[in-house]
Amino acid sequence: MTTISNLLDERRRFPAPADFAADANLGPEAWAEAELDPIAHWERAARRLQWDEEWHTALEWEPATEQADGTLSVPRAAWFVGGRLNVAVNCVDRHVEAGNGAKIALHFEGERGDRRTITYADLQREVARAANALTALGVGKGDRVVVYLPVIPETVVITLAIARIGAVHSLVFGGFSGEAVRFRVEDTGAKLLVTSDGQFRRGTAVATKPNADHAVSGDNAIEHVLVVRRTGQDVPWTEGRDVWWHDVVDTAPDEHTPESFDAETPLFIMYTSGTTGKPKGLVHTSGGYLTQASWAHWAHFDAKPDDVHWCTADLAWVTAHTYELYGPLSNGLTQVIYEGTPDTPHRARHFEIIERYGVTTYYTAPTLIRTFMSWFPAGIPGPDAGGFDLSSIRLLGTVGEAINPEAWVWFHENVGAGRAPIVDTWWQSETGAAIVAPLPGVTTLKPGSATRPLPGLSALVVDDAGEEVPRGAGGYLVIDRPWPAMARTIWGNPERYRDSYWARFADRGYYFAGDGAKYDEDGDIWVLGRVDEVINVSGHRLSTIEIESALVSSPVVAEAGVTGVAHDVTGQTIVAFVIPRSTARPEPDDVAGWRALGTELTESLRSHVAAEIGPVAKPSRIVPVPDLPKTRSGKILRRILADLVEGRALGDTTSLQDPASIDRIAAILTP
Template sequence: MPEPDTGSGQEEGMSKTYHADPSYRTNAHMPDYYEALWRFKDDPETYWAKVAGELVWEKKWDRILDWNPPYASWFPGGKLNVTVNCLDRHVNDGKRNKVALIFRGDDGGEKVLTYRQLYREVNRFANGLKNLGVKKGDRIVFYMPFIPEHVIAILACARLGAVHSIVYAGFGSEALHARIRDSKARFVITADVSIRRGRSISLKSIVDEAIVNASTVEKVIVHRRSYPPIELYAEMEMDFNDVMKGQSHYCEPEVMDADDPLFILYTSGTTGTPKGVLHTCGGYLVGTYYTTKYVFDMKDNDVYWCTADPGWITGHSYIVYGPLSNGATVIISESVPDYPDPGVWWEIVEEFGVTIMYTAPTAIRMFMKHGEEWPDKYNLDSLRILGSVGEPLNPEAFEWFYRVIGKSRTPIVDTWWQTETGMHMITTLIGEPMKPGFAGKPLPGVEADVVDKQGKSLPPGKTGLLVIKGPWPAMMKTIWNNEERYNHYWSQIEGCYTVGDLAVKDKDGYIMILGRSDDIIIVAGHNLGTAEVESALVSHETVAEAAVIGIPDPLKGNIIKASVILRTGFKGSETLSNELKYHVRMTIGPIAMPSEIKFVESLPKTRSGKIMRRVLKAEAMGLDPGDISTLED
């Protein structure tokens, strides 16, 4: 393969190809993609055994993989504790005084925790939870702002073998209630408020509503940030700091089987009920450790900042478990990208010398709107790697990110993966040619392809279904309490995990993700099931039926448009439209709120009654709806 050109952008067909400085490849943990790919294909089990061998195991595994499609058990017989790999080993291997977390608050306040300090706080909170009766296998739901206490509590759960289920603190009480009920959570951990744009937003009041008729909840633990502190109901509520008070700085880690549950994360599906994706300890940790090390080329002196929230899989894999298992210095921030001004993130990069920044296309497009003058006010020379996550990075955003933030020298890793996959699956490794619009190639260890409906591999330039052939370490174990939904991923095309995305590959094997092939809308990088939003609309007393679609938006990627049929006796109006938007906001959360509501007399349906949302989308975008022969009318 020829040596890359330094910092150049050259035409290749209809797209450009960018090359990083040769030093990136020379110094990378994985300097040769094809050599690593060859090693994996030659002996997959030895490949993964080498990665897993870099972690700490209480007992080594008996085998690498038991694969009984569609079920996988990674590292069966192996025993470990995830927090030993994220904390203890660094404290004992000379990194105890290395900074683990740097927190920047919405008000500019800061808090720094070394690995020793984080270790002690996690152990104290774990002991406090143990005193409350928390044990291995208990489910604990989180509804917290992004503060250090959030990370401390996550790791404390993992220390004890309790299964955490984090709910994004932008969801409404009904969404939170559904997740508490489905997981049968014993405990809820929250805060009185989150701070956003200088304003306090009550979280505790939403939790109060959510636990009504949630009979499994025994205690609510509240981190009180406001002064004077809010009163707590002594019979059921406890202060976060009181849980830790007087506790020992050491808690014996629960020895977990590799296949034991680590967390449940609920994600939107194509039916109204969110699905609880279950990840286990061994394979998930190996996958997130591996991808953090090699995709971000994580070095000991890096300062790493992922701008996601722990409520999403990105926060689990690439704020907590992946980076901390690599002994990284991780920045966490409660700040939004444009408050108090659109320079706040670039100030953080300059102030802390961020070397790796991982963010979403939505944020990049927002910065594009505000112009280059804001990032140009700050010194961004510390950046050596940029990353993108959450949705396809469109070429225009890639070009701007590369040129304005990366100064036409910093590689961009555009990552494709899912809550269900747990780890990066497709990207462009450091030192490999970058193609705007293309995420890249499957990572060594991942067998991805673009196929037709029969599973036949398609040639370059042909649009098809993106699939993963065979298992990978961080794959979900199952869907909580719903084996049928898990099996659905593997039943559509024989021998393949069908991801639900349309894609196309080029002659070099680079894959471009074109968007969802099912009823999922990606808004600002967050997956929303059409059925979940439709169910929220139909729960309003005026609505008989609803259908929602995603319409491309230059800032959010997509916005939601709803078509609504009203019950007899109700009439559409601007007032009712606003009321329905607010109703969705309160039911699910702000990210699910439709931007537009259209009142209609009927919806396009097949003869079997399925709403054909693509017809609505084609109409909204002025496109040909394609084959409508299956329409009832």
Template sequence: MDPALLTTPLVSPTDALKKTAPVTPERAQQLRDMPAGDYWLSVASELTWDVPPTTALEGTFGDFQYFPGAKGNVSVNCLDRHPKNRVALYYEREDGLKETWSYGDLTDATARFAAALQDLGVDKGDRVAIYLSNVPEAFIAIHACYRIGAIYSVIFAGFSASAVRDRLTDAQPKVVVCTDGTLRRGRNIPLKATLDEALEGLEKPTVIVARRLDPFLPLGENELDFAELLEKTTRRAAPVSLDANDPGFIIYTSGTTSKPKGLVHSGIGFLTGTYANVKWALNLQPDDVYWCTADVGWLTFPIFALVGGLAHGATHVIYEGSIDTPTPERPYQIIERYRADKVFTAPTALRMLRRSGDEALARYDLSPLQLVALVGEPLDPETWHWTHDVLGGGRLFVNNTYGQTETGTAWASSMVGLTEGRPGSCGHPLPGYRAAVVHEDGTPCGPNELGSLTLTEPFPCLARTVWGDHDRYVETYLSEFPGKYAAADAALLDSDGQLWVTGRLDDVMNVAGHRLGTMEMEAALLTHPAVSEAAVVAMPDDIKGAVPVAFVVPRAGIRLDTDLTWLENELADAVVSGVGAIARPGRVVVTPTVPRTRSGKIMRRLLRDLLLTGEVKGDLTSLENPDALETVRERLGGAAAG
């Protein structure tokens, strides 16, 4: 990275944000210096408990408990304790449909849906799959699970039937909640039909369908209508008192093998972490109108809206569809319509707005906007400056944050209203988190020295295990640097303690803020009968941050001296079918050979070098077939778009 970025001036929060800061700057520094356990107990004291915690941490990485013996309920903290007449949700859909839900409405619907789940035989520890887009039913269904102690699993609405099937097979849900479809750039994405395909040949769970696009969609055996079920259920389930370490949900993240990992988060541990995260990263107040643009299928939305956001009692804007439809000005329209003062989004969305031009800004009243916070992918300084100077007219505070699905929070951030940030950095480790950047041998890196990012102490919202495979959890996160959690990201801490994350150390890429595993995409390519080998690498993209590029070695019989556009298109479609539209390759390169080690492993870093610069660098001693480099270079010159 450019060393000049590390010494750019720190930017202070605006006066408006300073006035509403939850503590003084002196207290903020005390919290950062406080032992982690004491800090988390102080956070817990701001929540509602049946049995308050008296002990912070027992155990260590791989086998730990936070707040042992304490009991409470997530839904009580996010719904019941807030004023019933306050607006909880302003919902808007791509086609203009709008709904308003108060905290009273949401609490009542959640309690009745929780009772309906109980009537269907769902008990504490049973799994419920949530295959929904950004709709009020997602809030109801998820908090109903929290209310009765069921373990929910959110499945991204953009996944293919194959990807949905993998997640259902692993979690074995008793109930699946879905919508009939969702809108995306004017198209009806048929979620129910995709679910039907995913369930073929499996033992079918009860399916509850929210018919939002087609009220007359036929329902089959063991299928129920969401609205009808809610209407006929008059009983309201009481919140179950749950142990602080009981599992709350499973969320799947792509890894370096083709099987996604089902990360298990404790319900109340996640609540505690996200409550604190939102407090510091957004300075969210009860009178704020706040829009998190993320999709419910990615953990950003549960952290910053479903759980962490609602725990603060603010009014949330939720939007279903593509935020650039029917025009790239749609985000400005939403901010103006609801007078949103805080927005949480991804750098991709800001780059999209920037690309559409600045003329539209003058047509909308964006004066209420105080804060834009970001997560999901690296933030380039150019986009930071455009957001601060052009979108915000110099009055916005831009808070770039960093976290992972595994950590359950964006644990690196400015403390909004209290601490400074640097354009392009991720702020600093928040109170309660202990980070270290280390060399390959585990020794600490110095200031401004790039290394591997680790966390050195457990915290309440850290994922506890991989569903059904704790050995995989230990091997993936705790084996590389014993006694530390390995983030698998390259990073550095500058001389002011600001964190800079430069990218992944493994073969997982961020596409428009969504973390995708190359092995899942490669597995999809290998389903095509013309493919014998496949490798996927990331190519930087101005809008999405990164896009996949596939290198494919064909089976015998495929002539490489002919037009292969048909095959390249079919292979791109195979990735979409196997993983989802978000994973469509930017290019498919059909090549007779690829560089490989003596053991036959494809050397993806060399493919990445050839793609980006046309040259290779680094150690080539393990390269078995040097002639493959020139072959791939030639194929890149003639490759067509996927």
């Protein structure tokens, strides 16, 4: 039976602070109560929302089963069947009706320093105007709308307005190419594209409308392009198709009578990044998704009415859908949204924003934390040293990839002042909300571990045969029963949905989307990364995450990306790409300088990895680089690293955060 080797042994423990535990939303009894009847647990969670009609059946579930002809059926899930609600009403109107209209919903910070404060009453009026404008443009229930905007208030407004009228939104990162947008426009059959004239990125006004025009230039169902004026640039214009936001939204009536929709009404289509193959359009529906998004945000972020929540993800990512749009707004919280990059105009911009708005919960990606480590090797300067006051922070969170233990500890000590718990969350676009995550008022935290499934949820680590592995062993991370926020299908391709997620362990009824994990001696879960990135060295199946964590624990390494490449004797060998923590590193394009640094660091880092987790995990090659290839959401593309070493064609790189990083790495690798 194949498992993944368990090498890293992290022993640091951080119990829940007593004062936090005393006021926590959930206590240690939460798991047992939910496990008595998980379906009833989710029904209680659903009743936190406003329903116009209650459901008659909480769950209908038909797993993938073998048919008479030997094929697998396509699984089908439906939650809160017969129930009707309006998602936007739950996120906006009901808070106004409860007397909280004057409460701030959004603090918007533009990259260039412009700011807006939007109350729930303001948001209600803005969403009503946008809903009326959408209707006037011919958009109705079931129609698809692609939203290609930066992180600005209009993005939140139009997203909620689309949900309000029962249409389906698909948000696209504002930095994607016109071709990437075009694929989504055509695949969804969208009737409307919403975009802007441009966006501010790293201090520059970058044109967006030309990409939008390319996206709608082919064979598609687009009737209008709705354009927000953000930068004031001159843009190409197609009369009769293109309309300005200020002409059709700002002038629309600010009252709108909402309709309620069936719980299984599609809410949004979320595309996977497309780093390999054709992106998958995951369909999430209304009632189940909002139930879990709202409850999970309240539970594992211990959401309080006076919180100021900041999820740093771009609004197009599923992270932001759940923990920046629907979760926090359904719970009536105040949020921060920021348009720009973390280093514009200076590297402490995030800390400046935390101080300005009194952010209490800060949720970000491990890749940014590791970047902060490289920018602030001596720690973040506090107010006494001319720095920033981060004392408002009471809770931290991480998302995107497993966090290296050293990055976890740095985050805890430097941003959380050694007192704020860290909620390390494991989930995926497919799951809709966190599956494995600690409860901050209960869980003893372990740097690098997402700990255990949340109450009402269940996940296992299994071997090739689907048998649960013993404690201390690694294998495949699966979800062994349905959950409310699960993606219902892949848009236009239900067979791909079955084959991608349910076929591997169909005999068990398990969901599997490709991540490896291990149990520790307590039964807590440690995510080990994608199983297709596991490195097989002389029969040892090694996790890239564990080797990267060992490298990051070195005082000279800020970030690492590890990949396996073919080897005649051992099957594969380990190549490690590292970003130095030292500020005295070469300029990004100084190829000779980076190669010399590799010569200097190789033996010490190989020895460090051997000491941390064993000789079998020693990289055969250490390659210092100025940056790693990452998706726009911060995931390291280890496949591309292997392709670069072995000289293969790179394939689709449209989701890269910085395409120039590939050219720099290629130059360093070239003899």
